[in-house]
Ligand code: SF4
């Protein structure tokens with residue numbers, strides 16, 4: 001009961017206070033419509049002449065010109081490598097665990113220092129035997145990148161992800177450790 | 185014999201002129217809209233993308249040509265044919281020049297070939313009759329293709345055309361009062377001798393022009409198509425070449441309405457200012473004059489085609505009630521008042 005009264009009072013107060021009339025009188029000039037029409041026609045004519053004579057346009061002719069996305073753009077995955085071209089990944093499974101789309105599959109194995117030709121300077125005990133990212137499932141959220149303690153998996157600025165077959169969209173370790181131009 | 189041959193030659197000339205300028209119109213529509221919107225438009229096929237319509241046509245030819253299952257087959261196939269035939273047919277009584285003069289032809293010393301396919305005393309009625317046919321493809325397509333959106337588009341198109349043809353007819357009537365003839369050549373010679381119709385009757389010209397947009401289903405009044413509301417309206421169920429016919433018919437209808445507008449209000453084939461000088465520069469024979477007359481009609485029609493495209497990419501679509509309001513509450517009374525005004529004017533002159 002009390003609340004009802006309160007609400008009523010509130011509403012009353014609102015009614016008296018906050019009537020804002022946003023409608024305005026439409027003058028003769030606007031009613032006739034022709035004035036605004038001619039104005040609009042001249043705007044489009046201006047743009048037409050700009051395009052026709054000066055050839056100006058805001059188009060990016062895609063295959064030849066490419067849009068320069070920001071550094072934070074999340075595109076195709078890659079795994080960063082150290083100076084010996086050995087992947088930084090230690091197969092900690094953090095990315096696989098955090099991935100909301102469940103698209104990372106890792107099989108880990110031990111990294112033998114002695115037999116490894118790239119052993120020098122590598123202080124990682126585990127390495128991925130296979131590391132697969134299913135780009136068709138990926139939602140490019142970037143959580144794998146956030147989770148990785150070694151800054152190994154990262155998302156590049158490459159946005160041209162089209163492939164011919166589904167199999168090509170499964171990025172394996174070889175594909176992921178490629179040289180990435182741009183970020184990283 | 186010569187008469188028949190010349191008539192056939194004229195028909196072929198007009199028909200091919202209409203059809204061969206279509207790709208250019210389509211190209212200009214696409215390129216022009218791109219320029220207006222700050223884009224580039226089709227620019228890959230050929231120089232300036234000029235071959236693009238050819239590529240489109242090839243694509244249309246090779247697409248699957250289907251008929252919806254429950255469609256009324258005869259009407260379904262008839263509609264696009266009628267859509268293209270009606271505006272082309274309406275062209276026949278629009279004069280595109282005064283006459284050509286040949287010597288020693290058919291036993292006569294001088295043989296005149298009037299540059300008009302049908303010389304009828306009631307040329308305007310002829311054009312109106314065929315232009316009136318333009319509503320049939322809408323109805324037939326909407327009714328025959330067994331689709332709710334199509335029938336909605338057809339209904340919209342009908343009510344729109346009805347509400348505009350009255351205003352259009354009255355504005356034509358006001359010009360008939362002034363010229364006191366139904367014959368198009370006589371109208372043009374009146375305009376050559378006096379003033380262009382648009383200076384005598386500017387309101388009539390404006391009404392006719394606005395109604396022309398509705399007549400051709402062009403953008404401010406393209407409610408029969410209304411992409412955002414009823415997908416594609418009456419030609420929703422048409423694909424491949426059948427759709428291309430509808431698409432082409434729109435441009436032919438634009439040409440027809442432009443030519444009609446030019447004939448009624450902008451002096452038809454009357455020479456553009458400055459052309460007299462050009463003719464003097466060449467040789468002032470009847471044949472050169474006729475060619476220049478054709479050229480000036482062509483330029484005028486091209487100008488109005490440009491305006492059609494320009495307006496399309498400027499104005500948004502009207503809402504249906506706004507359109508009805510404009511048709512019945514504004515243009516209709518305005519055209520009646522204008523007609524009365526012109527009758528009074530006709531008495532005074
Ligand atoms: S970007 Fe997101 S969805 Fe894609 S692999 Fe990384 S965590 Fe999974």
Ligand code: SF4
Nearest residue numbers: 089090092093095148
């Ligand atoms: S990529 Fe990073 S998060 Fe994923 S397994 Fe390797 S080290 Fe761990």
